[in-house]
Amino acid sequence: MHPGRGARATTVAAVLLAALTAGCAAVTPTWTPRTASSTPAPPASPSPTPSTTPTPSPLAMVAARIPYGPERREQMADYSLRRYGERSADLMPHAIVVHFTESPDDPWVTINFFAGNQPNAGTLPGVCTHFLIDKVGTIYDLVATDTRCRHAVGLNHVALGIEVVQSTEGHSSHWADDQILARQPQMDALIALIGQLQQQFSIPTDRVQGHGTADTDPEFKDLTGMRNDHTDIGPDAVAEIRRRLEATP
Numbered sequence: 001m002h003p004g005r006g007a008r009a010t011t012v013a014a015v016l017l018a019a020l021t022a023g024c025a026a027v028t029p030t031w032t033p034r035t036a037s038s039t040p041a042p043p044a045s046p047s048p049t050p051s052t053t054p055t056p057s058p059l060a061m062v063a064a065r066i067p068y069g070p071e072r073r074e075q076m077a078d079y080s081l082r083r084y085g086e087r088s089a090d091l092m093p094h095a096i097v098v099h100f101t102e103s104p105d106d107p108w109v110t111i112n113f114f115a116g117n118q119p120n121a122g123t124l125p126g127v128c129t130h131f132l133i134d135k136v137g138t139i140y141d142l143v144a145t146d147t148r149c150r151h152a153v154g155l156n157h158v159a160l161g162i163e164v165v166q167s168t169e170g171h172s173s174h175w176a177d178d179q180i181l182a183r184q185p186q187m188d189a190l191i192a193l194i195g196q197l198q199q200q201f202s203i204p205t206d207r208v209q210g211h212g213t214a215d216t217d218p219e220f221k222d223l224t225g226m227r228n229d230h231t232d233i234g235p236d237a238v239a240e241i242r243r244r245l246e247a248t249p
């Protein structure tokens, strides 16, 4: 999510840090996650006609939907009007932005933070992501893919967000990117998830971005003139992720 050079990154990190140091680093949800509506249900009856083309199995995910009720949707719609000139919280994904969390390893620390809907840079809604992948490759489903999340300046109106659990631990964000690229279970899950979303929404590989390359996307737009000041998942990591996507059948 949020390592960067600017004050906004500091603000988000400070909020998360404050939550952690205040003893809120719960290892279990602080709310009751709703069952993901996108979790495929088993077919009601067998298909009457056997298919020769096997349908790929949807990826297993942990249902961890964060509260995203009418109030947060209104906040997202207002944000969209200011930034993109259209008042909507609905999403039809054209792109994917990959981030890393700059957080402890426990995925619920980050999920709880997103669930809290804390103001970012003084405005609501709080930041969030559609999916989160922990270090052992478990995928968490946080927000429906038809709903906008605030995760990358300029692309929230068109892009799904994927957060990968990783901290810079005092190193550069490039170092953190490399830790992710070398962590096989997490990368396998990331490539599989991106591949599934690409297929589901016809998203080309050159529209798979990192937060550090978001400004270069052809649909980047921000009416307030803002640009991303975050460097998580930079150009080298994006190139490697795209290479692995292209190499995956």
Ligand SMILES: [Zn+2]
Binding pocket: 001, 002, 003, 098, 099, 100, 151, 211, 230, 232
């Ligand atoms: Zn980010």
